[in-house]
Amino acid sequence: MAEQRVGVVGGGILGVAIAREVVRRRPGTEVVVLEKEDRLAAHQTGHSSGVVHAGIYYRPGSLKADLCSRGRALLREFCAEHAIAYDACGKLVVAVDPDERGRFDALERTATDNRVPGLRRLAPEEIREVEPHARGLAALHSPETAITDYAAITDALAGDVVAAGGEVRLGARVVDLRRQAVGLAVQVAGAPEPLRFDRVVVAAGLQADRVSALVDGERSPAILPFRGEYLGVSAAKRDLVRGMVYPVPDPRYPFLGVHFTRRVSGELDVGPNAVLATRREGYRRRDVSARDLRDVLAWPGSWRLARAHWRTGVEEVVGSLSQRAFMRSASRYVPEIGVADVHRAGSGVRAQAVDRDGSLVDDFRITHADGVTCVRNAPSPGATSSLAIAAHVVDRVWP
Template sequence: MDGHTVGVVGGGILGLAVARELTRRFADIRVVVLEKEDRIAAHQTGHNSGVVHAGIYYRPGSLKAELCARGRALMREFCREHDLPYDECGKLVIAVDREEMGRFDALERTATANGVPGLRRIGPDEIKDVEPHARGIAALHSPRTAITDYPAVARQLARDVESAGGVVRLSTAVTDVHRAGRGSRIQLATGAGVEHVDHLVVCAGLHADRLGRRADGQEDPRIVPFRGEYLRVADAKRDLVRGMVYPVPDPRYPFLGVHFTRRVDGSLEIGPNAVLALDREGYDVRPGLRLADAAATLAHPGFWRMARTHWRTGARELRGSLSKRAYLRAARRYVPDIGPADVVRAGAGVRAQAVARDGSLVDDFVVVSRDGVTSVRNAPSPAATSSLAIAEHVVGAMGRMS
């Protein structure tokens, strides 16, 4: 790849991590990051919970399991090298009744197989030692689960790219991708003109399907956006949770359930839920509607197949979105002393969830490489945790193409 120009579409944490890895691995290439917004980390990177996951949930042997473990170690090292926040405040995954114990036991086996550092199973008394205001009959304690500031990480990645001679272009939306023929240079249409590159990496997040389809011609999977809404706990109650308190997740879904998460600024949040989003970039407290995004979701056959299977869960999540009391009903099973009067709505994130044509929710990371184009087609949580390791994986695949 020496002497080539590599274009990276997307100025979130993943695109910037890939660009940085390219500058580190190849001395004689030109790297250009193209970001449509006027700032980096404007979308998923800037609207997530800041958790650095330890690998509890992911199917052993999957890309998620492998890259989360590697990514957590790299993120810890990166934050310490650059004096960025990194707080191993720990996590409890709590079972509150006997009906959950089958899922709890299975989760423990998964976490153990993934080598989650320091993991231990504890009972009610030890739950109180770790989180005095939490309740449950059993918990998995992950002391190395951490929190960080991912937008700050992204800004440092951008500085690293630029200091190595790369370019980060803001307010440069890629609107189309053309190629005259196999092996020819790739032409990117942008609002600022045409950019020619020899290799292209698409890390477009919420628009991964749209740009990926233009770049590699593949229709599947499609992105169905899910809005994750947060509540912020009042200062008077925020110290009732020291670290993180999570429920035992339902393995049928790639969502972890409403949970308590401490932020690096000391605040405490509850969330996110998972409600169908009608705007791929709708981060306001009130849900938005973008007709093109809603139409794309409704036109996807996989969405309707998914909806028929999971409509009851969707209805329950919608009730929580409309009512703080309903939202907190699940959360108070774990920390009952925080009620509706103790929280305010605190904005939202939007998860780019890939859904296959058959209606299945794509769980693992999906990276497609072909003929000079690498598209990251599915990179939900723990993508931020795994970003530096995903970058190694992506750049490795590109090296095999060259």
């Protein structure tokens, strides 16, 4: 007889990692992962760039900083154990304008405080030693920043769950979640009876606010979907970038700016931008959902965000519509790759949590109450941190 029944809503890397942590730490617990799509890692996980972050950007002492550092080490070990591609190809964060110096110096202090392994500050001639075709006034080199295949990792995590006696149910869309006198009832679309659990973990990504609100009525923070589009670099120019080349980010935003990213497949991408999407799971500009649009317009934080940052939003839209505009900034870092060398590639949608006051939620946000744990915000480096987030959740659910 199972010690407890635990339901996990969401079949992305985070939900499956939490399920695996439960079955590993609490043998005998019956764990069921509920995923509404017909496959795991269907949305954010499967559309990510595959970057394994080293902790350069995150406020020291934050959950992001702590769990990213721990998660990267755990992820590297997991990939080695399961023969999953993991390439520590390294990353440069490059300053190209003198007016970036202040932000660049602040970023170096943050990365140093976070003990990013192997971090070095490079002069212009040293930049070319690492990335011969990159240009800049100064750069931070993070040799341990890596790339991997997060969909493959999710499948391997699910394999561990099933091997330990857990269950993964696909096509299981949760439409109701409520507390009862004893335990919790989770209603799956089309099922005649609700599933009964002692504990439930919600890790629903792009639907995190909606599923969480089923049990506690709390909508804040709301999820706003931001589509990130990529351009692929032609085969003739792919080898001009050995690893990754990033700009110095704007600290007002959680997005890292358009950058060059190598994939474990050998391809080289430029992107992503960050355009407010008209559908939470819409990967094309023509994808529109009336419900999703209505929710964006009804959320007071959306209007406050728009008033504060509309100019940046317009610039992102222009870059989305014009490859020339998209590449204008990227080519400053690698001048030999221009608009003639790229083509439209894939895209992803980021679940960006926004508070009522219009502020972009930067840190991970995880709540616990009466048997339900809700992961309300876990954007990048959520995938990098997934195994550490799983341990963090289980530590707090079963202290």
